[in-house]
Amino acid sequence: xxxxxxxxxxxxxxxxxxxxxxxxxxxGSGAPIELIHALIDKRPRDLTVINNNAGxxxxxxxxxxxxxxxxxxxxxxxxxADPRAFTERYLEGRIELELVPQGTxxxxxxxxxxxxxxxxxxxxxxxxLAKGKPVEExxxxxxxxxxxxxxxFAIIKAQLGDPMGNLTYRMAGRNFNPLMAMAATRTIAQVxxxxxxxxxxxxxxxxxxxxxxxxxxxxxxxxEESLNRQEAVYP
Amino acid sequence: MSDAINxxxxxxxxxxxxxxxxxxxxxYVNLGIGFPEMVxxxxxxxxxxxxxxENGVLGFGExxxxxxxxxxxxxxxxxxxxxxxxxxxxxxxxxxxxxxGGHLDVAILGAYQVAQNGDLANWSTGKGGVPAVGxxxxxxxxxxxxxxVTDHITKKGDPKLLDACTMPLTGVGCVTRVYTSLAVVxxxxxxxxxxxxxxxxxxxxLQAVTGAxxxxxxxxxxxxxxxx
Numbered sequence: 001x002x003x004x005x006x007x008x009x010x011x012x013x014x015x016x017x018x019x020x021x022x023x024x025x026x027x028g029s030g031a032p033i034e035l036i037h038a039l040i041d042k043r044p045r046d047l048t049v050i051n052n053n054a055g056x057x058x059x060x061x062x063x064x065x066x067x068x069x070x071x072x073x074x075x076x077x078x079x080x081a082d083p084r085a086f087t088e089r090y091l092e093g094r095i096e097l098e099l100v101p102q103g104t105x106x107x108x109x110x111x112x113x114x115x116x117x118x119x120x121x122x123x124x125x126x127x128x129l130a131k132g133k134p135v136e137e138x139x140x141x142x143x144x145x146x147x148x149x150x151x152x153f154a155i156i157k158a159q160l161g162d163p164m165g166n167l168t169y170r171m172a173g174r175n176f177n178p179l180m181a182m183a184a185t186r187t188i189a190q191v192x193x194x195x196x197x198x199x200x201x202x203x204x205x206x207x208x209x210x211x212x213x214x215x216x217x218x219x220x221x222x223x224e225e226s227l228n229r230q231e232a233v234y235p
Numbered sequence: 236m237s238d239a240i241n242x243x244x245x246x247x248x249x250x251x252x253x254x255x256x257x258x259x260x261x262x263y264v265n266l267g268i269g270f271p272e273m274v275x276x277x278x279x280x281x282x283x284x285x286x287x288x289e290n291g292v293l294g295f296g297e298x299x300x301x302x303x304x305x306x307x308x309x310x311x312x313x314x315x316x317x318x319x320x321x322x323x324x325x326x327x328x329x330x331x332x333x334x335x336g337g338h339l340d341v342a343i344l345g346a347y348q349v350a351q352n353g354d355l356a357n358w359s360t361g362k363g364g365v366p367a368v369g370x371x372x373x374x375x376x377x378x379x380x381x382x383x384v385t386d387h388i389t390k391k392g393d394p395k396l397l398d399a400c401t402m403p404l405t406g407v408g409c410v411t412r413v414y415t416s417l418a419v420v421x422x423x424x425x426x427x428x429x430x431x432x433x434x435x436x437x438x439x440x441l442q443a444v445t446g447a448x449x450x451x452x453x454x455x456x457x458x459x460x461x462x463x
Contacts, residue, residue, distance in 0.1 A: 103331030103373030122376040126407035
C-alpha cells in the first residue's frame, strides 16, 4: 500500500467546483497552508468550507475567499486579526455563513466520521443558535439535537505520515485535523515528513491510516501567523 | 453617582485577582479570551491550577518571550503559549468532552449582561455585523462553577446585572457567581445574593446600579483587593 502523492498540486487535483471541503486548523495552528494554496492555484469555485474560522489576512482560507472560491463557510468564529476578506463579502451578501458553536462543530464532525446522524448537546439550548432544532429533556436538563457533518474532501495538516496513511500531529496543531480526517469521503494530509511503515510507533499513531486517502510531504511548512506578520498575499 | 463609582471601582486586574482567590489547588480551569485570561496571573501562593484551552491543551503556562513563539502552540485567543511539565495535547472533540462532560472545575468568562436567574449574554450585542460565537456556548455548560468577571456597569452607566438579559443569550441559567468592579454576587434560586461589596459603597448605592434586587443572606463581606 502506498498512499503518498508527489506534489500538493496532484493532491488537490480532484477537488471540483461545488465540493464541500473540511480544512483543518484552528486559526493558523495546524492549517494546511500549502494544500490550500495549491487549491487556490487550481481555483475550484462554489465551495462550502468547514473550518473553525473564516480566514485571517490574505493567505490560506482568507485568500480562497478573496478569490471568490467560497460560497459558504461553516465555522464557529469568523473573526480574526484581519477578517476583511470574509467580513466584506458577508456584509454584501456574497458569502453564506452557518455559525456553529465550537464544541458542537467538533462533535458534528466527529459524528459524521463515526456514522452517528444526530446527537443531543446542552450547548446552545435557549439561544438563537438552537432555533428550529428539536429539544429533548434527559435527567431533568434540556438538550438540543444536532446533526452530523460530512464532507467530500478533507485537507489536513499532520507532522509525520507513512505510506499507509498513519499520522501524528504537532502540539495544538492537532485540533480539528483528526476529526476531519474521519468525516470526509476523501482525506488528504500534508505532513512535514513521510517515514517508512513501522517508523511511527503504533502506540503513537493519532490518526490510523484507514481514515486517510493521500499523504503529501511538505517539509518546513509555512505558518499562517508568520505569513501574516510578513504581510504576505497569496497568490 | 457614576463619577463616584468610577473613583472607587476595581480595575480589571483587581477583579481578576479576586476571582483567582476562589480557585482551589489542583482545579482544572478554563479562562475566556481577553480579560478573564488575567486570572491566571494571580494564582495564590502555594496553589496550582491546571489551565485548559479549548483548542486542545491542558497545563499551559505563560506567554513565551517575543521571538520565541511557536505558532503550533497557541491558546483559544490565538496567542502563543508555553507548556508546563505534565501538559497534554488532544483533539477538539476530546477538548469539548472535557468541557461539556463535567470535567472542568471552573470556567471564568466575560459578560455583556448577567440575569438574576443565571442567564448569560456574552457573544453578540444583537446589533448585526458578523456573528461569532467560538466556544462560549459550550463553556457555560459542564464546568462545576461558571463564574463571570465584569464591570458592574457599562461605560454608559447602565447595569450589567439585570432581571433579564436583553441581548442574545449565550446560555440559560448557567452562571453561579459574578465578580464585578464593585461586588461579588452569587446566583442562587433565581436571585442575586450579595456576598461582598466595596466597603466605601453603601448597599443602597450598589443596589441603585444593579438591575435586579440584591438579596442578603447573613453578613456581606468587605471586598478588599490589593492595589496591583
